[in-house]
Amino acid sequence: MAVQPAERGVEAPPLTLSIFEFNSKVMQDELQKLALKVNHHEENIRFLKLELNAVEDSCADLGIKIGNYYSSMAAIANNDTSVEEAEQRTIQSILKQDETAAGIICQLKIRHYQHASKLPLMKDVLGVVATLGKINNDNLSRVLSEYLGLDNMLGVVCKTYDGVEGLETYDKEGMVDKTSGIHGLGRTIGKFLDGRFTVFCLENIRPFSGDFMIDDPQRKLLLHKPRLPSGEFPPGFLGFAVNMIHLDQANLSCLTAGGHGLRETLFYSLFSQLQVYKTRAELRNAIPLINDGAVSLDGSILRPNGSFCLGNRASLGIQFPVTANLGVSNLPVTITELEEQVKHKNWEKERLLEDIKRQEDLLNQVKDLFSKKKEQFMAYITQPGMLQRASQASPTIPSPATPGSNPFGSRPPHLRGR
Template structure:
């Protein structure tokens, strides 16, 4: 017949059972925490979608009120920008612009012109005058007047060099200047779409403007900074002809040119909003009241300069989906999905709290059990450890001698 387990074996077995229960509770708690994180990310994504839809709806309604019976507003804004470029006398931009606008037939036959897409100032529009002024001031006149070429071959065609590497001013863009009596001198900027490093993230293919999918800045608690309006690269409106302009690798103007110019530049309502969000700003920020923060941490202070060339300001709504009713239904649907996620998250938080309470209780029971077992073991062993005999006692239970 097997002997009964020793007290130490019983204690060890019970401890193992209780520890396994603690591990099970720990895993269960981790599962609930993972669910909460997932639901929180889903809620954040739904908030972004809803905010974007509401912004588009707001722009649609305000724009419709502003441009009723005024279909030429976009063309007029673009013409003003073109004229401001033509006014920049003795610049490469003015020469190229004059050739493209006033001598179209000659431009179409000139090899150097075939690869030139346009200028930074004419390739995008914005829907706010303040934003136009700020983004122009942020980029500077050299960038606003910069030529944009599709390929590197187009860039090479702008200048010719002699055998000593000296610029041959009888060829390339300098030859074009002489056609109009302009003797060009000095530096000028050219962007090459083919050579630029494109945005490495994803593009929203469902958006008519093919905006970049960028994550809104958020504080550790998950809330967005007050006054945040969006990213400058996504606030540039591209005409349909420019939306269809892609590099050989399939990247558009937003992913190449405008991302290289603005990167993750953030747009806020006020300077105070920028100050509040400083820990979340890595690639600079601008505010509609004139604040400019460069990516290197330097602030632009003082009054704004009068800018000769700016992005055209247009209230056109061609970039918005036509089915406004469908957009409004989408807002309702996404809001309902968000409420469901919030309910699921609250349920997961309650379950997590319950598991944490059980874990705490189980851990306390284990500690009490170990303490009581240790005390019991001490009490059972202590009488066996050479205790002194009291007078008249016989610790060895020996029978008293009957002899005298």
Template sequence: METTPLTQQTFEFNDKVLQDELHRLGLKVNHHEENIRFLKSEINTVQESIADLRIKLGKGLVIANNGTSVQEAETLVIQSILNQEKTAASLVCHLRKYEQTQIMKDVLGVVATLGKVNDDNLSSLLSEYLGIDNMLGLVCKTYNCIKDLEIYDNKGIIDKKEGIHRLAGTIGRPLDGRFTVFCLENIRPFSGKVMIDDRQRHLILHKPRLPSGEAPPGFLGFAVNMIHMDEAYLGYLTPNGHGLRETLFYSLFSHLQVYQTTADLRSAIPLINDGAISLDGGIFRPNGSFCLGDRKNVEVKFTVTASLVDSSTHGSTTEMEYQAKLKNWEKERLVEDLKREEELLKQVKDLFANLKQQLMDSRLISPSVAKRVQVSPTNRSPVTPGSNPFSATRGSNHFAASPGSSPFAATPRSNPFAGTPGNSPFAAKPPHMR
């Protein structure tokens, strides 16, 4: 069926109008999708801030230090180490009071004395997780210190007249068995970033996330960041500029996660890579094993004090609680904005699909006109990069409807000014009708 020039112009005009409208809608789709990505990123940031505030406020942690002062708590820990007779840790704690040899100067301390926590239960759990050998481990600054601690003869036998064994013999406290020594110079440090403006140099760790983007229920934080260090040890850095948290405590705890309950821990197992503990006694080790049965009293544990003040926290507890409320309100507003953007995106996509359907129907009605419409190869859809939403593929139109449903399609020979033969008021009448 041939088309008149006027009909062709009408089809081409309608086609151009639909193309322009589709392009405009495609830009709106991109705009809403960008807004959604931004809002999701903001929600994740706010959720991390809320989790950090909750950890600082000690949510879910029952502080139990029996009212002891910091000095009293430290004394109790040292006494518990001294009670471990014939151990290197006990010897070091004893010698620090009386003798300052070169060996003692290079020994930074015992693991149990280098960190503090603000909860007795958490202290017991972390100590149980590490085990007595690690808790009594000596921490040396350099590898030369380790070589000086123990000397061997030509046959590889320990020379009890040299090193730490000589010191043990002089006070009548000979060592029995092996002991663990950590060399800060040789420990592989944390490869990520630390909070430079934070006096405690907390590690910046990626929190576990559910598919929804939220933290798993009951997640309280990472054990390595729950250790508080005294000012005396904060100033120590390795020759490469790494502190105790990045070296010693990261080597001990890595990404060990802390949860409120064992049920929370087990629900989050797919998100746990380096083990986890729960405040009710659950322990899940990095090798996939669980610690079951009744808990025993821990002989040596970290110092417990309720008077710890996080140097990165400004203001009182009341101010932090107020900040947490503000963050929760901010999160609620962002979630509402996200829902609104998702609804707007759905509406624009539906309108885009309907308009594309009209364009396809219009071209199906008049293939000859469709062939005349040349779309530039660079005129790509902003919704699907690299694809032209205005070109229909035969047999693959997902938006196809019944032909003739386009309000923009003109009907051939439907010129309202064209009169029906014999009915035109301007037609000349035959002589017999004049």
């Protein structure tokens, strides 16, 4: 039907409320979809970064294993001390502390084994801290022993609190009964214990509450390694002291009633997350990343309270047994397997970095589009007089939106597909 000339000057009816609401809803729905896409890409990036952290941790662990492998092979070639010889050295140094609880217990177990094995008191005693773990580096053994101090290194370790009570009894006045417990046992071999001594009770120690490294025969603790803002590990970082203690099979199978072993009870209570670095300079550069103290192989000690131990290194005379043979039987016959694992992990790291970059690019694109659509939406709903004209319009007058009336280019359902 042709439009009459008189009708040409008549204005079109104002935008109705129904059209305004329809267009607003279309725009809001599209913004919501874009917001979901933003969340999707952000979740992908978070997941990929967790995967990247795990791969980098594996690379660091493999690097330490390769270093230990080469040092172990070199030490074995130079006829390094055997495990048995290393243990005997530590025991002999403890026996020289003959008027201590540790000295008496070692003497009873070594020289009076038949008699001591029948004593209820000795059945609950696992041994002395210095004899319950081994280390494959002499410098590390010295600095960790100095970090713990003589009292802790000579600490007696009991499985239960009953064992602690059995070590010492008291008379009615509260004085130590010198004829019973460890004091009485000392007298039977001509040793007289005087002064205080440290005792650790495994069942009373709050154990490490985290996870363990998967498929690790030593049941090392899964601890979060320090990272620089770039995501890399600080130079010189070798690991955590608690995981550098090697436990033999007998001590690995020693568990509390709650199923906790020596590493997550005794050694975690002694070292917590103490970090180990190659040099003093590297340790000091990493101070912002250190929470529970740190040591370096050249003798630096930073305690958890922030204090440094300065001056010449002190020799306690007691240290953990040292032998480079530790764990060599668990390593591959050649270094090829470890190096292949490193190559595979590096390839996996490159792939993850590419995936992260791709997700970040997509995220930026979606964010940009979201910002533009949001600006369009805000401009649409805040047009001068828009709400007033829409509210004055009759909602019963059908006036379908045209593409030009929708800033996102959307069309009403009955016009879609045309």
